[in-house]
Amino acid sequence: MNRSAISLGRILGIPIGVDYSWFLIFALLTWSLATSYFPAEFKDWPVTQYWIVGAVTVIFMFGSVLLHELGHSVVALRYKVPVRSITLFVFGGVAQIGAEPPSAIAEFWIAIAGPITSFALAIFFSLLQPVVSTFAPVLALAKYLAYINGTLGLFNLIPGFPLDGGRVFRAVVWGITKSLNRATLIAANLGRFIAYLFIIFGVWQMFSGNFGNGLWIAFIGWFLESAASSQIRQQTIHDLLEGHHVADAMRRDYTAVLPGTTLEQLVNQHILGNGQRSLVVKQDDRVTGLVTLHNVKAIPASDWSTTTAAQVMIPVTKMKCTWPGAELTDALGEMDRDGVNQLPVMDGYQILGVLGRDDVISFLRTLSEFRRH
Ligand SMILES: [Zn+2]
Numbered sequence: 223m224n225r226s227a228i229s230l231g232r233i234l235g236i237p238i239g240v241d242y243s244w245f246l247i248f249a250l251l252t253w254s255l256a257t258s259y260f261p262a263e264f265k266d267w268p269v270t271q272y273w274i275v276g277a278v279t280v281i282f283m284f285g286s287v288l289l290h291e292l293g294h295s296v297v298a299l300r301y302k303v304p305v306r307s308i309t310l311f312v313f314g315g316v317a318q319i320g321a322e323p324p325s326a327i328a329e330f331w332i333a334i335a336g337p338i339t340s341f342a343l344a345i346f347f348s349l350l351q352p353v354v355s356t357f358a359p360v361l362a363l364a365k366y367l368a369y370i371n372g373t374l375g376l377f378n379l380i381p382g383f384p385l386d387g388g389r390v391f392r393a394v395v396w397g398i399t400k401s402l403n404r405a406t407l408i409a410a411n412l413g414r415f416i417a418y419l420f421i422i423f424g425v426w427q428m429f430s431g432n433f434g435n436g437l438w439i440a441f442i443g444w445f446l447e448s449a450a451s452s453q454i455r456q457q458t459i460h461d462l463l464e465g466h467h468v469a470d471a472m473r474r475d476y477t478a479v480l481p482g483t484t485l486e487q488l489v490n491q492h493i494l495g496n497g498q499r500s501l502v503v504k505q506d507d508r509v510t511g512l513v514t515l516h517n518v519k520a521i522p523a524s525d526w527s528t529t530t531a532a533q534v535m536i537p538v539t540k541m542k543c544t545w546p547g548a549e550l551t552d553a554l555g556e557m558d559r560d561g562v563n564q565l566p567v568m569d570g571y572q573i574l575g576v577l578g579r580d581d582v583i584s585f586l587r588t589l590s591e592f593r594r595h
Pocket of ligand 1: 294
């Protein structure tokens, strides 16, 4: 879960959290409902009633966003796609789906389940209105929630990946082309195009006297554009690396040191001298561990002359490593998950080399050079 989120417990085993920014939105929305939206339609309420109905409505709206995300999650779980967490943000919610969906059909239903939930809520609150028409506070709440859930469903259906509509679109292209990679690229490019339309429309609104709304629309456009661009970048890297293995990019000239080497020697000879960020610890041709810059920095400099590599190293049994035949994209994913910048390439207890992020980057650069010719 996100560090800036407050935990609200679990539903269906999924941790639910609220981003701190949500409290600001809660205050702003309650304020705008209590001071302008409700007074415009429901006259002569006591002031406190506007505020109470406003706050309760915003809490129900929050529940609606949560149900939208749970809609995605329930279908994802049915297709055995793990859901790591749900976090509620300024713009609504994000369900952290753990992996790419197994098929185009699965992606289609997972993506559309959210808007369907929102539309169902909009219908429910519309049908509620005639029932509660004599009780103004509940009528006000039902009217607003019918409107906001309908808007939420429609907004999310905009075919700009990574919005739900963009995912539905990607699922359809995936079904037709049978290629997830191509479908992702096409959907992300459509997403960028739509994001630019938002920005252009927003700026035009800003200059035709509707500054606040225009700014908001342009901001949403900017947000969508950066999400789509980062998707395209990730996909390009994935495409370039596809079919290439760790053995193609790894560095074979790693530096090995003896377990008894002091940190002072390590720092002076290897880290400062050669710019090494990780050193393999070896005894009689057997790898016993790995020392990274991080391990060294954990020890105060005054103790470097008396501390040995063996004392600070990550022992071989706990070392995250890869093997020469592993897919490069998998190795990169592993580094991201473990938060490390390099992986030793092992074959049993034999070390064959080291794969660092920088090695993958220079490999990518070479690959893209070749592509251009
Ligand atoms: Zn959604």
